[in-house]
Amino acid sequence: METKFFGKNQIADAAKILKSGGIVAIPTETVYGLAASAYNIKAIENIFKAKGRPLDNPLIVHISSPEEIYGVVSEFSEPAKKLTKKFWPGPLTVILPKNKDIPLEVTGGMDSVAVRCPANVIAQKVISMAGVPLVAPSANISGKPSPTKFEHVVADLNGKIDAVIDGGDCEIGLESTVVSFISNVPKILRPGRVSAEEIKKIIGEVEVDKFVYEKFQKDQKVLSPGMKYKHYSPQTPVTVVTGSSEKYAEFVNSNMGQNVAALCFDEDIPFVKVPYISYGSISATSDQACNLFGALRKCDELNSSKIYAHYVKCDEMSLAIYNRLIRAAGFSIIEL
Numbered sequence: 470m471e472t473k474f475f476g477k478n479q480i481a482d483a484a485k486i487l488k489s490g491g492i493v494a495i496p497t498e499t500v501y502g503l504a505a506s507a508y509n510i511k512a513i514e515n516i517f518k519a520k521g522r523p524l525d526n527p528l529i530v531h532i533s534s535p536e537e538i539y540g541v542v543s544e545f546s547e548p549a550k551k552l553t554k555k556f557w558p559g560p561l562t563v564i565l566p567k568n569k570d571i572p573l574e575v576t577g578g579m580d581s582v583a584v585r586c587p588a589n590v591i592a593q594k595v596i597s598m599a600g601v602p603l604v605a606p607s608a609n610i611s612g613k614p615s616p617t618k619f620e621h622v623v624a625d626l627n628g629k630i631d632a633v634i635d636g637g638d639c640e641i642g643l644e645s646t647v648v649s650f651i652s653n654v655p656k657i658l659r660p661g662r663v664s665a666e667e668i669k670k671i672i673g674e675v676e677v678d679k680f681v682y683e684k685f686q687k688d689q690k691v692l693s694p695g696m697k698y699k700h701y702s703p704q705t706p707v708t709v710v711t712g713s714s715e716k717y718a719e720f721v722n723s724n725m726g727q728n729v730a731a732l733c734f735d736e737d738i739p740f741v742k743v744p745y746i747s748y749g750s751i752s753a754t755s756d757q758a759c760n761l762f763g764a765l766r767k768c769d770e771l772n773s774s775k776i777y778a779h780y781v782k783c784d785e786m787s788l789a790i791y792n793r794l795i796r797a798a799g800f801s802i803i804e805l
């Protein structure tokens with residue numbers, strides 16, 4: 470299949486393809502998404518095929534304005550209303566009981582549905598011109614780092630999808646915060662730019678699911694099927710290393726003979742004696758979030774046999790970064 474490349478002024482062409490059952494990658498403020506009509510089963514199947522995504526991993530339904538949620542869910546609880554009022558449009562996804570019109574192919578057979586109203590203007594226009602809510606998982610091959618640039622989408626999906634809209638680089642760079650309202654106490658299933666502390670300020674209480682930090686073991690029950698799978702990984706194996714810049718550099722340098730490389734902070738650069746990629750300053754978590762997936766993609770270019778990724782907790786955004794890093798590392802962590 471030939472993939473069409475569209476510019477920002479070709480949103481109508483993209484919407485036309487979506488209306489006729491095609492699949493199109495679109496920019497959002499978090500990461501690029503691979504969109505299709507939420508009501509077109511064939512198109513939804515094509516998304517799973519193009520990404521190589523396990524069929525039980527449900528998709529997020531994207532709407533162009535907050536009130537469209539009433540067409541997607543069957544119950545919109547007060548806390549969910551409060552939270553979306555504060556953070557929509559934006560990098561927040563809520564999970565609620567699904568409306569009967571949402572196909573089970575979208576939700577991986579579950580009776581809940583994930584909904585997000587993105588802030589990106591191109592995304593909003595594509596959804597409203599398509600005239601239906603759009604499912605949009607991250608526009609990467611399953612298991613690889615999510616795409617934050619047009620070039621990432623092209624690298625993964627060129628020839629496998631109908632079109633991609635070039636909307637430049639994503640502002641946030643990590644996927645939305647996913648909050649489930651299915652259990653009694655609202656639960657964060659995936660941390661993102663909207664932090665637990667910010668959520669607590671609005672709705673009083675929220676828990677962080679244990680699989681945000683822990684590895685899923687076979688036969689355990691997960692609230693979000695996505696938690697079972699490997700994510701964000703370069704070809705080269707990654708290990709997360711925590712601790713000060715001095716300790717980190719000392720550790721990495723002591724493994725120099727084994728063809729290792731560093732995914733580190735700007736502050737580490739003067740000390741590491743191995744090939745490196747920085748993902749930002751140690752205290753600039755917004756920059757780290759923005760750069761992380763691109764940096765993970767570049768790790769393979771260092772031609773090393775091991776990547777040691779430096780992580781230091783800095784602020785409320787750090788949890789989202791830690792969550793992506795430990796997954797990229799398949800939960801291989803060294804605490805110095």
Ligand code: TXA
Nearest residue numbers: 499501502527528581582583606607644645693694695
């Ligand atoms: O920022 C984002 O959310 C991006 C952009 C494109 O909007 N989308 C995104 O979609 O990250 P995806 O498919 O890569 O991740 C969706 C996550 C998965 O971990 C999935 O398991 C979970 O949300 N999810 C979706 N529906 C769910 C449901 N009904 N219950 C529990 N988890 C759900």
Ligand code: MG
Nearest residue numbers: 606607615644
């Ligand atoms: Mg994804």
